[in-house]
Amino acid sequence: MARRFLQRIPLTVKMVLLTVVVGIFTGAVLDYFQTRTVRNIFVAQLKENLNLEAQEARIRFDNYIKGHHQSVKLIISQKQLADYIDRKDWASRSEVVFHRRSPPWLPRPSVLRSLVQIRNALLLDGDGKTREVYQSFPEPLPDSLLAPTDLLQRLTHNQAFMTYIGGEPFLVASESLRDSQGKFLATMMLVCPLDEEFLLASQGPHYGHVFALVTGEKARVLISSDPAQIPSFTMIDDLEDSYLVTGKSLFDYGASDLVLGFASFISLEEVESLISTVIARDRQQRVISVLIFIVAFALIMFLITRRIERLTGRISDFSEKVLRGKPQRLGLGDELDILEDRFQRLTEEVVSAQEIIKRDYFFQSTISSILKIALEPISLDKQLDRILEAILSIPFLSLQAKGSIFLVEDEPQVLVMKAQYGMSRAIKTACAKIPFGKCLCGLAASTHEIVFADHVDDRHEITCEGMPSHGHYCLPILLGKNVLGALNLYVEEGHKRNPDEEKLLVSVANTLAGVIEHRHTEQEKEKLQEELAQAEKLTALGRLTANVAHEIRNPLTLVGGFARRLNKKLSSNISEKKYLEIIISEVSRLEKILLNVLTYSKETGLKLDDHDINAIIEEVLQMYETRLKEKSIQIRKSLHEVPKIMIDKEQIIGTVSNLISNAIDFMPEGGSLTISTQKEIRKGAAYLNVKVTDTGAGIPEDKLGIIFEPFFTTKFLGHGTGLGLSICKKTVEDHGGFITVESSIGRGSRFIILLPYEHKELRSGKILAIQKKTGTNN
Amino acid sequence: MKVLNNIRIIIFLPCLAAVFLFCHSVMAENSETLQGEPFTDPSYTQQMPSSWKDQPIRHDPDVGQVDLAVTLDQHLYRAIKGMIENYAAEHGLKISVSDGTCGITAGKLVRKAVDVGGFCCPPGKTDRLPGLLFHTIGVVPIVLLVHPENPIGDITLQEARKIFQGEMYRWSELKNSNGQQGPDTKIQPIGRLHCKIRPGHWRLLLDNEDLFSPRLQEVGTIPDMISLVAATPGAIGYEVMMMVERYRSEGKVKALKIDGIAPNRTNLLSRKYPLYRTLNITTWQGEKVKMQHAQELVDFLLGQEVRLDNKFNIIPASSLRQMGWQFKGNELIGSP
Incomplete structure (x- = not known):
């Protein structure tokens, strides 16, 4: 349930929530470690800074110590002091004289203020006995100072020497005044207790931290700048719980018999306060950084989410348009879930498409195999x-x-x-x-x-x-x-x-149908080829027939000739004459058949000359006048004036005669025969147009294409050779013309002959070519 | 004309010789005047009250119950502390060894708070307390130090003295032995004028603080010396090499040759190198102060000189004796 709920939350919101949670957790962990690190760094830096400060303070302290030595050297060298010593007679007085005001053997107060703070100045005579003392502030001095030993005088001579005197630490610096023989006239000794006032004077008024001189094998406070906070004799180890102690450096003075060190102290409470301030500021900055980070991250996630959605859309488009996948509803879950789901489906679709492609490949391969087998x-x-x-x-x-x-x-x-x-x-x-x-x-x-x-x-x-x-x-x-x-x-x-299987098998079956049909077509083709071969055989047979006809024509002519001569010589009362007439009649018929066969099968020579086509038509009509009348066929002529034409008159007569004879045969019950001539221009060439039209039974449409084929006839057996129209076509074409037919069942037929009559040279050239081809000459 | 020229030459040459001799004598005088005494008179004894003389050795309370209390200056503390601790372990003695300075050692000796004291200087007059014997452990060269980027690597002793006196102001006034001129940088002399009442050490360069330039920048401690020289491009200071090594963290410095002589043990032993520090330890002699353990420890230390680590650059007393350095007892009192 919770998972579903989480899935439905948009990715951006989810990531923002996650970022906040992780940010808080990481922030807390980092805060812990970073706070520690910051604290350590801060403390280390603070220590380093305090060390530097302490070092500077120690150098100031050092210079202040040296200042006492230089001051005493300066004072002892002034003429004012020498004059004072020169006129002073200390032998008369045994007690030490204490001055509250600046004595005459010291520089004027205005000059003294520029030197180190002189707490006690002792003036000793040439024997080293203290004679006069100046104190800027009344304070008791140890007796051993008022009567310094030879060793103390030597140790303090020419240097500022730190030592315990009367159990208290003192700084003592002395310098002597000698006469020209080197005899001691006086010694000036500056004495300063090493106390809080000395420490403060060494550092000036602005040093902010508590500091102290430390001493001893186990370091302890000798003097501190604030005894109320850090009293003398406090062990340094004890202070480290409450103070950050720095600069515990050992003084490197040869001019001291004290083990002295210098230390600065800063209260840990103060350090903690500083650290807390720094950490609070740092934390505040971290929180701001985290908030900026979260906002930036949310924005980035929003942009990424938009890109993911766009990518999902593109995948869907690709799936639907390219892979032909079905439109899918977006699933539940965030953008990534949807993308994952869409990608998963895309993968399946790709696999499916791959299967289909594979199947198609095998299918095509099978179809290809089938077709290959078919060939x-x-x-x-x-x-x-x-x-x-x-x-x-x-x-x-x-x-x-x-x-x-x-x-x-x-x-x-x-x-x-x-x-x-x-x-x-x-x-x-x-x-x-x-x-x-x-x-x-x-x-x-x-x-x-x-x-x-x-x-x-x-x-x-x-x-x-x-x-x-x-x-x-x-x-x-x-x-x-x-x-x-x-x-x-x-x-x-x-x-x-399986519909896919069925689809495929249907395709295979269809291919198989094609193969079978192809095979049938092939078989028919083979059959036609056989028929063609047969036709060629017939052509050869025709030639053979022509040859045979030619060979039997002469004997037949002889038979016919002798039969006719015999018929003329036999009287009509002889009974055998009847048989002779039959012979003559059959011989005539055989001659006619032989003539047709020879005409068609042989290239007969053209005997060309200029002839009037109308005259030729008239001549033929005269030949058929009797038959026409017998058949009750009415002649209609439409013979226009036409130019003479170069033709083989006999062959053209034969052609026209053949057409008229066929027309008569097709009009057994009578009819009308129309013959017309006229000029005609076709495709730029001039022709004589001869039309022979009958009103007979007509020719079936399916026979129109083959009526000019040899041996085609519609007449009864023995009434025609089937060569008439073939010879007509051959004759017209030999003259460079055309012959066509138009027919309608029950209405009659019309044969049209077109013979070229202009371009005589060209026509003559063609005809000469034919003559050459056929071996004839005019 | 030729005669006149000869006369001129005859007059000029003796004059030139006279000037040279004068200058040389002045310089020699100056040199002797500038250099402090290397040692004090070993026969001198500081006068002390009889009560002091009768006073036995009393260790400071901080030290606790020990067989021997030893206070050493910071040089000897690093060099021989380990040997003392080994000795204590080997002999079953409880020996306290504390770090300090010559002044601290001197103060504890005056108070008779220690059995053995260690100094990095020859004893001053005030250190020659009644019954106190000095034993020289060895000497160590004092090295002139400059900023590491300073191209000058070699100066004369005379130039060094002039620099610290404030008579030379810029490094460009100096040349290396190869003729390379120094940079046009102000020279900043830095001095640690410790142990003014003791001879030797920096006083071999200039006898007293008043010979040093008013421009001298004084420092109180060795780390201050190292860090200041390392941080100041025109600086020149001085220190022994063992301390330069110890305070390496304070900064990088460069050692100079003096008169072309490197500050090493060989050159110091032959006295070609002029500046050095003397390391002494003390024992008490007398009825109430003599401590057998202390004498045995010192004898042991003097016999261990071959074990002084090279890194401390210390020339042991035996080598000094061989090279003709003068001793009185175990105390070095003069150079060849």
């Missing part, structure tokens, strides 16, 4: 065997290695097994032929639908003993609405029907 020069049965193997080897289809391909052959509505793999002999036999509607394959063929069975159910009509359990995909092989066959594939029992 191989092997029989359809072998092709189907190999195609079936290729189908069964598609790796991602959950197929058993078992299946068959059926085709519909000559027997309609019956599937004939043409290829199989892995099937038992019994099943092969049982499934050799399956009528439409029977068993699963027949059902598929009859319904044009895929039939799926996840087990052997009632639809599985063909079974055999010991048949293992299995399922089926049975697909019709369709070409349009035609069923070409069926594809039968085995699957494991319990296999789930």
Whole structure:
């Protein structure tokens, strides 16, 4: 519950909360350590500073000590003192004279103030006996000072000497005045007790810390600048609980028989107060830093979150647009959870797409194999065997290695097994032929639908003993609405029907249909080629026929000639004459056939000359006048004036004659025959247009394309050779012209001849070329 | 004309010689005047009251119950404290060894508070107390120190004296032995004028404090000397090398040669190097003050001179004797 709640909190809020918690924890830990560190650093720095201060204080103290020595040297050298000594007679008085005011043997007070503070100045005579004493402040002096020993005088001579006198520490500096022979006249001795006043005087009024002279093997306070706080004889070790003690340096004086050191003290309470102030300020700055950090972090997290959302959006777009993924609802959780979820789904989609691509690859590979097999020069049965193997080897289809391909052959509505793999002999036999509607394959063929069975159910009509359990995909092989066959594939029992598999198998079946259809087309092509070969054989036969006709024409002419001569010589009453007339008639018919055959099969030479086409037409019509009348065919002529044309008159007569003869044959019940001539310009060339139109039965449309083919005829056997129109076409084309036909069933036909008449040279050139080709000459 | 020139030369040369001899004598006189006495008369004894003479040795209360109380100046404290502690351990003695100065040692000896005292100077007259015997442990060179970036590495003793007297003001007035001129920086002489009543030490440079320049910056302690020289580019001071090493943390300084002579033991032993410090220890002689343990300890220390660590740069007394340094008993009283 808590986890769900946490997941739903936006990342920015979560990170801010985390930052605050971690910040507080880290801050507390760091505060602890940093406070300690700051304290240590501060104390060390404070100590170092105090040490420096203490060092400076000690140097000031040192200079103050030396100042006594220099002061006494200065005083002893003044003429005022020498004059005083010179006129002074101390022998008359035995007691020591004490001065409260500045005596005449000392410089004036204004000068004295510039020197060290002179507490006690002793003036000794030449024998070392104290005669006069000046005290700036009345204080008792030890008797041993008033009567200094020889050693003390020597030790203090020419240096400021610190020593215990009468149990108290004193600084003593002395200097002597001698006469020209070196005899001592007097000695000036400055004596100062080493007390609080001395210490303060050595440092001036502004030194802020308590300081002290320390002494002894175990350091103890000899004198302090504030005896109320730090009294004399206090052990330094005892003070270290309450004070920060620094600068415990040993004086390096040869001019002292005291073990002296100098120390500064600062109250730990004061130090703590300082440290607390510093730490409080530091802590305040840290808190401000942390707050700035949190705000900055929150801002950064906000920006990162925005980027994450944008990235999630891009992934979704990519998924939907490129990978064709389904739009998904955003899941619960923060931005990172959503991104993770989206990424997870993207991964799955990529894997899925990869599977699809892989499947497509195998599918395309299989289709390619099938097509490749289809192009191989092997029989359809072998092709189907190999195609079936290729189908069964598609790796991602959950197929058993078992299946068959059926085709519909000559027997309609019956599937004939043409290829199989892995099937038992019994099943092969049982499934050799399956009528439409029977068993699963027949059902598929009859319904044009895929039939799926996840087990052997009632639809599985063909079974055999010991048949293992299995399922089926049975697909019709369709070409349009035609069923070409069926594809039968085995699957494991319990296999789930898979639309993707079905889609793929349908594609395979369609490809198979294409292959089969291709194979059928190939077969038809082969058939046409056979027919063409046959036609070529016929052409050869035609030539042979022409040769034969040519060979039999001469004997036939002889037979006909002799028969006619014989017929003329035999009287009409001879009964055998009737047989002779039959011979003559049949010979004539044979000659006519032979003439047509020869005309068509041989390139006859053109006998060109200028002729009037209208005259030729008239001449032909005269030839057919009788037949026309017999057939009640009305002649209509529309012969326009046309120029003469260079033609082979006999052949053109034959052509026109052939067309008129055919028209008569097509109008057995009579009709109208129209012949017209006129000039015509077609594609820049001038032609004579000759039209022969009848009102006969007409030519069926499907025959219009072949009527000019040789041996094509619609007449009864024995009434035509089928070469008439072929010869017409050949003749017109030999003249450089064209012949076409227009016809309508029941309304008649119209033959149009176009003969070129201008560009004589060109036409002559063409004709010459024909003559050369045919070996004739005009 | 030629004759005239010869006459001129004849007159000029003797004059030049006279001037040279005069200058030399003045300089020699100056040099002798400037240098203080290296030792005091060993026959002198400080007069003390008879009560003092009758006074036995009484250790200070701080020391506690010990067999021997020893106070040493800071040089000897570093050099021989370890040997004393070893000796105490080996002989089952309880010996207190305290750090101090010549003045502190002298004060404790005057009070008869210690059995053995240690000085870094030859005894002054006031130190020659009745019944007190001095034993020289050795001598150690005093080195002139300058700022580490100062290119000058070599000066003459005369130049050193002039510098400390305040008669030379800038380092550019000096040249190295290789002819390199010093920087145009003000010379700041720094002095630690300790033990004024004792001979030797800095007084071998200039006899008394009044010979030093008024510009002399006086310091009271050895660390002050080291740190000030290290911090002042134009500074010149003096100290023994063992203390320079000890207070290395105070700053880096550079040692100068004097007259081209490095301040090492060999040069000092042959007396080519002029400045040194004498390290002495004392024992008492007399009915009421003689302490057998103290004498044995001092004998031991004098026999251990070969163990004086090289880092202290101390030339032991035996080497000094071999090189003709003068002794009276165990006390060094004169150089060759």
